[in-house]
Amino acid sequence: MHKTEIRVGGLGGQGVILCGIIIGKAASIFDGKHATLIQAFGPEARGSACSAQVTVADEAIGYPYVKNPDILIVMSPDAYTQFAPQLAPGGMLLYENELIKVDGTLPKGVRAFGVPATRFAEELGRRLVLNIVMTGFFAGVTGLLSYESVEQAVKTSVPKGTEDLNLRAFRKGYEYGREQSAGKS
Amino acid sequence: MKLEGFPQTVSLRDGTPVTVRPLAAADAKALLEFYRSLPEEDRLYLKDDVTDAGWLHRFVALVGSGEVVSLIAERGDKVVAEATLYRALRGWSTHVGEIRVSVAPALRRDGLGTSLAGELVKVATRIGVEKMVIEVVENQVGARKMFRKLGFRQEAVLHGHVKDINGTKRNLILASSDVSHVWDAMEALVADFSPSAE
Ligand SMILES: CC(C)(COP(=O)(O)OP(=O)(O)OC[C@H]1O[C@@H](n2cnc3c(N)ncnc32)[C@H](O)[C@@H]1OP(=O)(O)O)[C@@H](O)C(=O)NCCC(=O)NCCS
Numbered sequence: 001m002h003k004t005e006i007r008v009g010g011l012g013g014q015g016v017i018l019c020g021i022i023i024g025k026a027a028s029i030f031d032g033k034h035a036t037l038i039q040a041f042g043p044e045a046r047g048s049a050c051s052a053q054v055t056v057a058d059e060a061i062g063y064p065y066v067k068n069p070d071i072l073i074v075m076s077p078d079a080y081t082q083f084a085p086q087l088a089p090g091g092m093l094l095y096e097n098e099l100i101k102v103d104g105t106l107p108k109g110v111r112a113f114g115v116p117a118t119r120f121a122e123e124l125g126r127r128l129v130l131n132i133v134m135t136g137f138f139a140g141v142t143g144l145l146s147y148e149s150v151e152q153a154v155k156t157s158v159p160k161g162t163e164d165l166n167l168r169a170f171r172k173g174y175e176y177g178r179e180q181s182a183g184k185s
Numbered sequence: 186m187k188l189e190g191f192p193q194t195v196s197l198r199d200g201t202p203v204t205v206r207p208l209a210a211a212d213a214k215a216l217l218e219f220y221r222s223l224p225e226e227d228r229l230y231l232k233d234d235v236t237d238a239g240w241l242h243r244f245v246a247l248v249g250s251g252e253v254v255s256l257i258a259e260r261g262d263k264v265v266a267e268a269t270l271y272r273a274l275r276g277w278s279t280h281v282g283e284i285r286v287s288v289a290p291a292l293r294r295d296g297l298g299t300s301l302a303g304e305l306v307k308v309a310t311r312i313g314v315e316k317m318v319i320e321v322v323e324n325q326v327g328a329r330k331m332f333r334k335l336g337f338r339q340e341a342v343l344h345g346h347v348k349d350i351n352g353t354k355r356n357l358i359l360a361s362s363d364v365s366h367v368w369d370a371m372e373a374l375v376a377d378f379s380p381s382a383e
Contacts (some may be wrong), residue, residue, distance in 0.1 A: 015375030050377045125312040128371055159370030165311045166371075168189065 003057040004144060005088070007069040008134075009079030012050050015131030016075065020052025022135050022153045023145070027056040030149030036064035049078050056144065073138055074100060075117070075130065094138055096130070113141050113180050120172050129169035132158070136170040140177020147174065188254070188308060195258065197295040203265060205301065208255035210245055212264065216257065217241050219264035224290060229349045230322040232285070250274075254308055256301055258288075265289040268301035270309055280365075282314035286328070298331050306335065306364065315365035322347050323356040337362045 006023060010016040017039050027035040038053040053066035068088040073095075074080045080100045087093060090109035095102060097114025106112065117133040124133075132154060139150040151170060158166040192206035208216065220228075220235040233240050247253040252274050258266035266288040273279050284305050288298045309317055319337055321328045337360040346357035 012377040013375060015377065017377050018375055126368065126371075128368065128375060131375060159367065159374060161310060161364075161367035162371045164307060168311075 003055060003061070004071065005066040005069045006054040006056065006071045006073065007051060007066050007083055007086075008054070008073045008075075009049065009051040009083045010075030010131075011078070014075045015128070016050050017052050018157065019073065019131045019135050019138075020054050022132075022150065022157050023056070023138065024054050025157060026139075026145045026150040026153035027054075030152045031145050033057065033145075034059060034061050036061050038064055038066070049076065049082070051079065051083070071138070071142060071144075073134055075134060076100070092142065094134070094141060096134065113137070113177070115173060115176055115180070117173065120176070121169060124169055124172065125165060129166055132166045132169040133173035136173025136175075137177040137180075138173075139170075140174040140179075141181045142177075143181075150174075191256075193304075195297065195300050197292065197297060199295070201260070201295075203258045203260045203292075203297065205256055205258050205304065208245075208248055208257050208267070210249070212257060213241055213245050215259075215262065215264045216267060219257075219267060219289065220287070222289070223287065225350075227287070227290070229351070230325050230347070230355075231287070232320065235287075247271075254305065254312075256304055258297055258301060260292075265292050266297050266301055268298075268305050270305045270314075272309070272312070272314060280313065280315040281318060282309040282316070283318050283320065284309075284332075285319070286331075293327070298328075299335065302331065302335055306362070310364050310367055315368070316361055316363055318359060318361045321358050321360065322349075323358055329358065329360070332360055332362075335362070 008016050008020045020037050024035040024037040027033040034057045036055045040051050055061050055064055055066060068086050070088050071092045072083055072087050074083060075096045077100050080095060084106060087107045087110050089107045093110055093112040095114050096117045098116045098118055102112050115137045117130045120133045121127050121130040139145060139147060154166055154170045155163055188207045192204050194202050195205050196202055248255050252272060254270040256268045257264050268286040271283040284302055286298050286302050306317060319332050339358055340361045341359040343357040345354040347355045349355060
């Protein structure tokens with residue numbers, strides 16, 4: 001069975017859980033795959049850190065916990081410090097590159113892709129959509145899920161009236177992700 | 186600021202297509218012609234002297250600075266309507282946007298005013314505006330009704346606040362629409378708060 005384990009980490013208020021929900025929803029509802037989601041707030045991490053664990057697979061998933069993610073999406077330095085060492089060798093790191101400085105201590109073979117998501121979100125009009133830029137970036141770099149299914153998941157997960165800006169944020173992140181991954185492969 | 190999603194084609198009630206897009210510097214002359222073609226009774230109740238070339242020059246500069254978003258509707262190479270969103274970039278009301286709309290008399294009551302104003306409300310929420318306001322003179326009945334249908338509610342009356350070009354004093358009505366709840370919902374959604382978390 002093909003299975004991809006994903007962890008999303010950041011601070012409370014950055015929309016980490018929503019990012020996880022959208023990925024899970026895109027996989028299970030719109031892409032015909034199986035997905036599980038586990039949310040963790042506060043206690044598991046320091047301060048107001050929070051994280052989501054998402055598993056995406058072709059078949060039903062027996063064990064939903066993510067120990068060594070294949071893909072790590074991080075939005076804060078703390079989340080990076082805490083979760084980056086757990087990345088599976090050969091895995092993929094997707095990080096907010098104006099908030100996080102990546103050092104050389106990544107597990108073997110990890111490929112790292114950065115995106116100025118906060119700046120993009122601010123340029124689009126709302127810092128709040130940072131997580132949606134990250135979601136788009138995830139979709140663009142990894143190609144794990146189809147563009148349409150993640151777009152649908154964004155559209156159906158955000159509050160009414162905010163779809164327009166959220167979809168722009170998604171596309172911005174997606175396009176940047178495509179460019180970055182094309183540049184590195 | 187670059188606006189995405191334009192140009193758009195809007196069909197009037199009789200099916201005539203008009204193109205809606207952001208104003209560009211090159212449209213200045215056509216815009217001035219549009220305003221100069223409005224009947225005097227309409228211009229009586231516009232806040233600025235829109236037929237003045239000096240005003241136009243300042244207006245285009247404001248569009249360039251991002252303080253103003255202007256959408257025009259075109260039929261052929263003629264401007265047939267214009268809608269403006271003003272937003273202060275500094276100070277205590279950067280979350281407030283003001284809208285003004287003018288439609289050529291021949292094309293009124295065909296939904297164009299509503300669709301331009303509706304587009305501007307969308308643009309406004311997108312760029313972070315939380316409260317929309319309009320200022321209309323009491324006898325601009327059509328405008329009052331149109332904005333009421335768009336969700337605007339009267340908030341204040343400034344008595345004798347406007348002197349029209351005949352020198353007659355009129356009440357100015359301030360109506361507003363709170364669009365902040367749109368983003369409150371998003372804020373709540375990204376709060377990542379869990380009742381079980383410590
Ligand atoms: C006000 C103005 C922009 C409306 O434009 P428009 O394209 O005619 O508006 P719409 O066709 O979208 O009208 C929407 C609704 O508003 C109401 N309305 C508009 N004009 C009206 C009028 N003259 N009398 C009564 N109701 C009117 C109607 O309810 C209408 O719906 P309906 O036609 O289905 O009954 C236009 O009349 C105009 O340019 N007026 C002069 C300038 C002005 O007053 N600007 C407002 C300053 S903010």
